Amino acid sequence: MQTRHIIVDPVNPEEEALQEAAAVIENHGLVAFPTETVYGLGANAYVDSAVAKIFAAKNRPATTPLLVHVSDAGQVAELVTGIPEVARLLMQKFWPGPLSIILPASGRVPAVVTGGKSSVGLRMPSHPVALALIARTGPLAAPSANLSGRPSPVTAADVKADLEGRIECVLDAGPTGSGIESTVLDLSVHPFKVLRRGGTALEDIEAVLGERLDTYAAGHREALHGQVATRIIIARDEKDFKQQLDKWSGAGPVGVVYYNSDSAQGTDRNRKNYELDLTGRHGSLYTILRDAETIKLKTLLFSPFPLERDGITAAVIDRIYEAAGEHRPTG
Numbered sequence: 001m002q003t004r005h006i007i008v009d010p011v012n013p014e015e016e017a018l019q020e021a022a023a024v025i026e027n028h029g030l031v032a033f034p035t036e037t038v039y040g041l042g043a044n045a046y047v048d049s050a051v052a053k054i055f056a057a058k059n060r061p062a063t064t065p066l067l068v069h070v071s072d073a074g075q076v077a078e079l080v081t082g083i084p085e086v087a088r089l090l091m092q093k094f095w096p097g098p099l100s101i102i103l104p105a106s107g108r109v110p111a112v113v114t115g116g117k118s119s120v121g122l123r124m125p126s127h128p129v130a131l132a133l134i135a136r137t138g139p140l141a142a143p144s145a146n147l148s149g150r151p152s153p154v155t156a157a158d159v160k161a162d163l164e165g166r167i168e169c170v171l172d173a174g175p176t177g178s179g180i181e182s183t184v185l186d187l188s189v190h191p192f193k194v195l196r197r198g199g200t201a202l203e204d205i206e207a208v209l210g211e212r213l214d215t216y217a218a219g220h221r222e223a224l225h226g227q228v229a230t231r232i233i234i235a236r237d238e239k240d241f242k243q244q245l246d247k248w249s250g251a252g253p254v255g256v257v258y259y260n261s262d263s264a265q266g267t268d269r270n271r272k273n274y275e276l277d278l279t280g281r282h283g284s285l286y287t288i289l290r291d292a293e294t295i296k297l298k299t300l301l302f303s304p305f306p307l308e309r310d311g312i313t314a315a316v317i318d319r320i321y322e323a324a325g326e327h328r329p330t331g
Contacts, residue, residue, distance in 0.1 A: 003164050005156065010034065010173035013129045021171050022136040025050075029168035030057055032145035032159045033133055035125040036177040037098050037199050038152040038286070039159050040069065041167065042133070042140035045079075048110045051141045055112075057166040060148040065115035066141040067100050067182070070124050071134035079120055079139060081106050086209065087187055093208050096126035098182040098199025113141050119188040129173045144181065145170075151228065151286035151323075154179045158290060179284025180315050185213070197318050199280065201311035230255070230292040231299045232324035241303055252298030257288060259306065272297065278305075280312040285319055 004024075008017040021031045028050035031042050041057065043050040045068045055062045070076055073091070076083060080103040083091075087101055105113075105120035114120050125131065134140055144152040147162040156172035163170075183198035185205060194202060194215045206213055233248065235241035248254050249270065257274045272295070274288045292300045302324075305317055 001165050001168065003160065003167055004169045005160070005172060006169060007172045008129055011128055013132050013171075013173070017171065018129075018132055018136055021133055021169055024168045025133075025137040025140070028053075030054060031133070032153075032156070032163065032167060032170040033130055033142075034156075034171065034173040034176055035069075035127045035130045037125075037181050038154055038176055038179060039145040039156065039170075040125075040130070040140070040142035041145035041159075041163070042069065042137075042142040044137065045113055045139040045141040046108060046110065048112050051110060051112045054141065054143065057163055058143065058146070058148045060143065062112065063115050065117055065121060066113050066143050067121040067123050067184075068109070068113060069130065069134055069140045069142045070122055071131045072124075075134075075139050076122055079106055079109055079122060080104060084187065086192075089208055090185070090187075090205065091124070094200050094205075095124040096131065097124070098126075098178070098180070099123065099205070100182045100184045100196075100198075102184065102186040102188050102195070104188050119186070121184060123182055127173070127176070129171060133171070151289040152179070152181060154284045154286055158286070161290075176284075178280040178312070179286055180280045180312060180319070183315070197315035199312065199315070202314070203310055228289055228293065228323055230289070230297050232320070233299060233301045234320060234324050234326065235302060235304050237304050241301070244301055248299040248301060253296065255288075255292045255297045255300040257300065257302045259303065276316075278313040278316050280316060285316055285323075289323060 006017045024031050025044055028047055030053055032039050043054050100121045100123040102119050102121045109120050145159045146153050150162055153159045154176045156170050159170050178199050181198045183200040184196040186193045186195055194213050233244050235244050253270050255272045257276050259278050261275050
């Protein structure tokens with residue numbers, strides 16, 4: 001299969017490009033498209049055979065549920081049994097944007113989308129290309145456009161590195177925004193549960209709900225550990241950081257991740273410094289992970305995290321621990 005690479009304006013997408021991508025969806029194919037978080041891999045959410053191609057292309061277990069991307073409230077109404085007032089409040093506040101909401105699924109949603117569950121996750125992306133595409137195709141089942149377990153793609157080049165020849169089309173609108181996936185909130189249970197921290201801060205959601213939320217890992221994120229060739233080390237404190245740097249610097253090329261530009265200055269032949277904005281506003285963890293592999297760094301050492309770990313920072317730190325194969329400390 002030859003993967004078509006279609007360049008599209010990120011703000012005012014060309015009609016010809018949108019029609020070409022929509023035709024792929026109509027013919028039950030797969031289209032990678034940009035969102036404000038990462039690139040998604042879309043298929044017609046109502047067609048079992050089309051959705052099944054997502055799992056094959058990504059090498060993703062077919063039992064894991066997929067989020068469905070929508071472009072308007074009318075599409076939401078077709079996918080769920082009802083929209084409770086709390087969901088309407090959250091949609092009004094955070095949509096379009098990086099918040100996915102889980103509600104009881106209607107009979108129209110195929111089991112291949114829900115992973116056999118009675119609920120479905122919905123999201124309205126804010127990226128102009130995504131909204132324009134979905135307005136033409138209808139709801140799209142769309143996980144991240146990468147091989148399962150690989151770093152999420154923030155550019156079309158990332159998509160092609162993983163899925164070239166496995167999907168029909170990539171809509172290339174340049175780099176995405178935050179590079180951190182959406183927050184996933186389950187409203188089909190009570191108390192409500194956060195299944196994944198992401199691009200919408202928990203504190204902001206709690207302010208709307210007027211209650212604290214539980215966090216719970218439940219399969220809405222593909223673990224990175226074991227899928228990234230570079231060894232990931234997280235320093236506990238400054239003393240540990242210096243010890244780890246001395247230890248791994250003698251074992252081959254090493255990358256060091258800092259959280260401000262001053263610390264990230266300087267490099268040498270066996271060391272590359274990276275700057276990571278933990279607020280998600282600039283740069284991407286996934287860009288760093290992919291670059292470290294490309295230049296064949298043996299080790300990637302993360303400097304100690306700041307004490308303030310709320311908001312988007314918490315979501316970024318979650319993903320660093322996942323990449324390292326460690327459980328995030330709860331204390």
